[in-house]
Amino acid sequence: MDKNCAIKMRGITKRFGQVVANDSIDLEIRRGEILALLGENGSGKTTLMNMLSGIYQPDEGEIYEDGNLIYIHSPREAYEYGIGMIHQHYKLIEVFTAAQNVILGLNDGKLDLSAANAKVAEICSRYGFEIDPEMKVYDMSVSQKQTVEIVKVLYRGADILILDEPTAVLTPQETQKLFSVLRNMKADGKAIVIITHKLHEVMDVSDKVAVLRKGKYIGTVNTSETDPQSLTNMMVGHSVTLNIDRPRYDKPEKKLIVEHLTCVDDEGVKKLDDVTFTAYTGEILGVAGISGSGQKELLEAITGLYPVKEGSVRIINEGKAEVELIGKSPKKIRESGVGMAFVPEDRLGMGLVGSMGMTGNMMLRSWKNGKGALVRRKEPESLANKVLEELEVVTPGIDYPVRRLSGGNVQKVLVGREISLEPSVLMTAYAVRGLDINTSYTIYNLLTEEKMKGVAVLYVGEDLDVLLELADRILVLCGGQVAGIVDARSATKEEIGLLMTEYKSKEA
Ligand SMILES: Nc1ncnc2c1ncn2[C@@H]1O[C@H](COP(=O)(O)OP(=O)(O)OP(=O)(O)O)[C@@H](O)[C@H]1O
Ligand SMILES: [Mg+2]
Numbered sequence: 112m113d114k115n116c117a118i119k120m121r122g123i124t125k126r127f128g129q130v131v132a133n134d135s136i137d138l139e140i141r142r143g144e145i146l147a148l149l150g151e152n153g154s155g156k157t158t159l160m161n162m163l164s165g166i167y168q169p170d171e172g173e174i175y176e177d178g179n180l181i182y183i184h185s186p187r188e189a190y191e192y193g194i195g196m197i198h199q200h201y202k203l204i205e206v207f208t209a210a211q212n213v214i215l216g217l218n219d220g221k222l223d224l225s226a227a228n229a230k231v232a233e234i235c236s237r238y239g240f241e242i243d244p245e246m247k248v249y250d251m252s253v254s255q256k257q258t259v260e261i262v263k264v265l266y267r268g269a270d271i272l273i274l275d276e277p278t279a280v281l282t283p284q285e286t287q288k289l290f291s292v293l294r295n296m297k298a299d300g301k302a303i304v305i306i307t308h309k310l311h312e313v314m315d316v317s318d319k320v321a322v323l324r325k326g327k328y329i330g331t332v333n334t335s336e337t338d339p340q341s342l343t344n345m346m347v348g349h350s351v352t353l354n355i356d357r358p359r360y361d362k363p364e365k366k367l368i369v370e371h372l373t374c375v376d377d378e379g380v381k382k383l384d385d386v387t388f389t390a391y392t393g394e395i396l397g398v399a400g401i402s403g404s405g406q407k408e409l410l411e412a413i414t415g416l417y418p419v420k421e422g423s424v425r426i427i428n429e430g431k432a433e434v435e436l437i438g439k440s441p442k443k444i445r446e447s448g449v450g451m452a453f454v455p456e457d458r459l460g461m462g463l464v465g466s467m468g469m470t471g472n473m474m475l476r477s478w479k480n481g482k483g484a485l486v487r488r489k490e491p492e493s494l495a496n497k498v499l500e501e502l503e504v505v506t507p508g509i510d511y512p513v514r515r516l517s518g519g520n521v522q523k524v525l526v527g528r529e530i531s532l533e534p535s536v537l538m539t540a541y542a543v544r545g546l547d548i549n550t551s552y553t554i555y556n557l558l559t560e561e562k563m564k565g566v567a568v569l570y571v572g573e574d575l576d577v578l579l580e581l582a583d584r585i586l587v588l589c590g591g592q593v594a595g596i597v598d599a600r601s602a603t604k605e606e607i608g609l610l611m612t613e614y615k616s617k618e619a
Contacts, residue, residue, distance in 0.1 A: 360393025
């Protein structure tokens with residue numbers, strides 16, 4: 112027997128009704144290795160790993176651990192087999208400390224907190240986590256919360272760790288920290304599976320890459336012997352070009368004028384500080400910044416969702432009529448005919464209604480637009496079909512609840528709906544987060560198409576390489592202020608990186 116082979120999955124099939132999420136999959140997970148699990152949205156990655164974490168049981172096939180056939184009936188049993196999974200949505204209790212959360216559910220309520228604190232501290236120093244066991248979850252950043260989830264799994268003795276898109280919510284710096292922790296765990300002999308859509312991360316951190324396509328296992332390759340292009344071809348099944356065209360629009364005109372925009376949060380902290388810029392028709396204006404620099408507030412303030420303290424946001428309508436948006440509710444803004452579409456960061460909160468299907472969600476938006484579509488199903492239905500076809504949404508049907516779709520497909524529905532409204536200003540926040548590489552390029556191309564129709568596109572993104580390739584200009588936010596607006600055709604990553612971090616406030 113191969114002693115480094117921790118898990119062997121053989122002929123694993125999992126169905127959800129008509130959907131075959133996993134179709135007779137074989138997979139090996141080895142100790143002392145980081146395996147990247149790659150595949151397009153809806154290809155079955157999360158489902159396959161959930162059969163190791165005890166959330167689902169396979170309909171067919173076997174799972175072997177160190178050569179022994181095992182049956183994993185629940186997450187608790189998975190822990191007994193040393194398997195722990197870090198899911199995308201964290202289940203921590205906000206008012207508890209890191210250590211309290213870690214021991215939650217253990218020892219039948221008899222909590223020896225000081226022993227737990229010590230053990231958590233020990234795990235942290237062993238693998239290089241930076242977290243205070245006594246810190247409360249509500250004071251933590253997303254990355255710190257993720258750390259608690261990982262420590263929780265390690266505390267339960269897991270030596271097979273599965274991370275489902277852990278970097279989706281991290282900054283590049285936080286990602287690097289996570290990767291160094293993963294490398295330490297690998298050196299310690301743990302078996303690690305990481306799901307990510309970012310191919311440069313796959314190349315950076317993994318030893319091997321296993322590829323799924325439409326529920327089927329395609330194969331496993333050594334990372335050192337592959338590259339992003341061949342991985343993409345393997346995932347998609349045919350060759351795809353990873354290029355973004357950046358045509359220039361003939362007649363750019365002022366479309367969205369933001370002046371001295373200042374927003375303050377509940378605690379009186381300035382989230383946007385005297386922000387001034389103009390977005391033009393036929394332009395993709397990229398917005399860059401380390402996370403929490405005011406990106407979210409900027410888009411929400413423009414759409415009327417975030418209270419504005421000072422400043423003005425005007426849209427120039429056809430015939431040069433200016434419409435002031437500040438002081439109007441989101442509904443009023445929509446009704447004023449300015450044609451603004453918004454893809455928010457929070458897809459299933461602010462964007463879509465999870466229990467409804469695609470049709471319902473299309474209806475929601477056109478109804479809110481005041482078109483009285485509540486009674487007319489045809490229009491939303493044809494919109495739903497159009498989005499389904501053009502974006503190749505993987506769903507059993509247009510009335511299937513969107514929350515049951517894979518993460519990437521949820522985003523396709525949202526982006527598709529907003530574009531189908533034929534807006535004149537289109538704002539997107541992290542539009543490709545969680546999307547596979549092929550779909551990401553589909554979205555980039557769609558945004559470029561919109562731009563060439565004369566739409567003013569605001570694209571908040573976190574991937575500087577993409578911003579530099581896709582956008583016409585890039586507005587850099589730092590601490591809620593505009594640190595600079597650069598020409599994306601000539602700017603460098605370093606230049607933008609500096610603006611993101613080293614911009615000094617005017618008062619300082
Ligand atoms: N609980 C469920 N009920 C019904 N269908 C499901 C369920 N979970 C997953 N599916 C379906 O199974 C297929 C595989 O989904 P899965 O979430 O495993 O994909 P994924 O590869 O993780 O995708 P993504 O990259 O978007 O996260 C999809 O078609 C999805 O809609
Ligand atoms: Mg998934």
